[in-house]
Amino acid sequence: MTSLTSARSRSDWFTPHATAALGPTAAASASEVVDTHYRPLHPTTPRWLPDVAARIGRLLLDAQSLAEAPAAVALWNILRDSAWAAAPEPFVSPVNQGGFSAEFERGGLHLHLEVLSNGEASVYLYDGALFEWEGDLDEVPDGIEKWAWRLGHAV
Secondary structure (H helix, E strand, C coil): CCCCCCCHCCCHHHHCCCCCCCCCCCCHHHHHHHHHHHCCCCCCCCCHHHHHHHHHHHHHHCCCCCHHHHHHHHHHHHHHHHHCCCCCCCCEEECCCEEEEEEECCEEEEEEEEEECCCCEEEEECCCCEEEEEEHHHHHHCCCCCCCCCHHHHC
């Protein structure tokens, strides 16, 4: 199984087991902190995951199209990672181009994740007046785990 940081190609997100919670990790030095991937020491799925799964399921039924299923699976694979455990529940909605988006907001930090049925995955990040970025999921500055962790710890 692959972690979020090592699953870099778009096709990795569209496989059922693209992400997984890693076992307990600890950094021996400050230089190894990046290896913890901002995950809790005891991996757990986000408490809101069943509600989000139900919402994705309802949106798939409403779409009445199997073309949306790959985007739903990819979004699920991203959100079930333990890096999101402390993040607030996202607002999940369909996108016009075919696919789904998940929007998180807490303490002035905004993250908009969009996964399209054609395999494109993009992110918009906004942290007040300090930082704004938009681009491919593969290119998120410092990795998506950092932003998931920050959402979970924003005040």
